[in-house]
Amino acid sequence: MPLFSIIIPVYNVQNYLSACVKSVVEQPGPRDWECILVDDGSTDQSGAMCDALAAELPGLQVIHRENGGLAAARNTGLKAATGDWLLFLDSDDAMAPGLLAQLRGALAAHPDCDWFIGKHLEWQPDGTLTPHDGLHLVPGPFASSDYAARLKALYTAGHWSVWKYCIRRSFLEQARVRFLPDCVWAEDWPFDLELLLHCDRLYFLDTVFTHYRVGRQGSLLTDAKNLPKRFRGLAAAQRRLARLSANGTADAAAYAAMQDAAADVFWPQARTAAVRDAAIRKACLPYIEQLRPLYPHGTEVRTRRDWRLFQWMMQTFGPRFTLWAASLQRK
Known part of the structure; x- marks a missing residue:
């Protein structure tokens, strides 16, 4: 059983997919991960690229499905996942170098935690990486029986972005929380709000998880x-x-x-x-x-x-x- 399941929904990202997958397969350390590419009915060459990449690179598997949106694609990936821990990555973004190595140490050091939250850098059109203004992450554990306090801590540090989370799969299965297929935009935040009902303890890591591409034309955020x-x-x-x-x-x-x-x-x-x-x-x-x-x-x-x-x-x-x-x- 792999330590990590990395779920990547794919839809019409032929210009970005190779860089995204490369950021995963070039992570240093043991091949203790599986990377699940969920082709959500792409109409460009993304689906064929998934198959070609999986044929060449160990650890990749591909699922092709009818288009249902990002939430449905992530749920498909969750159903196929077998790793102890879950990571999400969007197919136009990149996993930060060395992330898995840092997570191996953090997970071993804090075995009582089920939900880890990290940081991201914004990947500008000119290729530069910049911090996101307005977020303030305080490294370490945060525990509270007060839902509002947990929510404030989560959104002060991370806002709604599941590609900055590492979640224990058995915990998510027990909570029976999934992404809402009808939520076709910003599907992260209702997932966050519901999962937070089941978790009194969060752990914040001073670790960059993702290089988040900003300003891509045609996305739900820009059109x-x-x-x-x-x-x-x-x-x-x-x-x-x-x-x-x-x-x-x-x-x-x-x-x-x-x-x-x-x-x-x-x-x-x-x-x-x-x-x-x-x-x-x-x-x-x-x-x-x-x-x-x-x-x-x-x-x-x-x-x-x-x-x-x-x-x-x-x-x-x-x-x-x-x-x-x-x-x-x-x-």
Whole structure:
């Protein structure tokens, strides 16, 4: 049984896939890992590249599936994983050199921990690597029975990015937490919020896990046409959180913290949806309406006057008028 299972969802990344896989196979140390490439119905040469790479490089296996999105692809990888520990890597990013060697030492030194969190560097278009502003990781263990305190510690250090996590597979299996297939954008954060219900102890490592490529055109993060998909994913996540509250998995205090975290994802996107393109606004509206339970919530929205005004308008006049009015301020 391998020590690590490295799960890499693959979709139309023919220009980046080789560098991603290379960053894994060139990790120093024993070949105590498996790397699972999940081709999510790619329409370029990515699927064929996966097969070619697996034929040449030991430790790689390939799963081809119909396109279902990043969350579904990660779940497919989880189902196939056999390693003691799980790592996630996006196929346009790279594993930091020496990561597995550092993790071997950390896991052996802290056998009572199930969830390790590290850092990342932003991989700029010019090839330079820069720290991410706004995150503050304090190395060492963090234990608390207070869900909100655990959430604050996690998001202060790492925000929602599973490619900075190393998770014990048996713990994840026991928690029975998976990625939400209907969450087609930012699928990390509902996974984080639910898994955190099952883990009172986190361990933060002063270790770079990932070189995260920024500014890739056409991604869900950079293309305004993908805004409706973002809100559809947010609505799916909100429904899941509401079920966790309704069935008692999340108590009132935990659910309140979850709502604030969800709203912190929602409000920047809601403001972004105030675009001049009326067709995009119209496509977003049904999902933004479904997200009304989040309108009173959020921590970041309380820190800026313009955001508070936008929140008040959403609560008072509704999203249709608010997005239209805010769009008039756009150039």
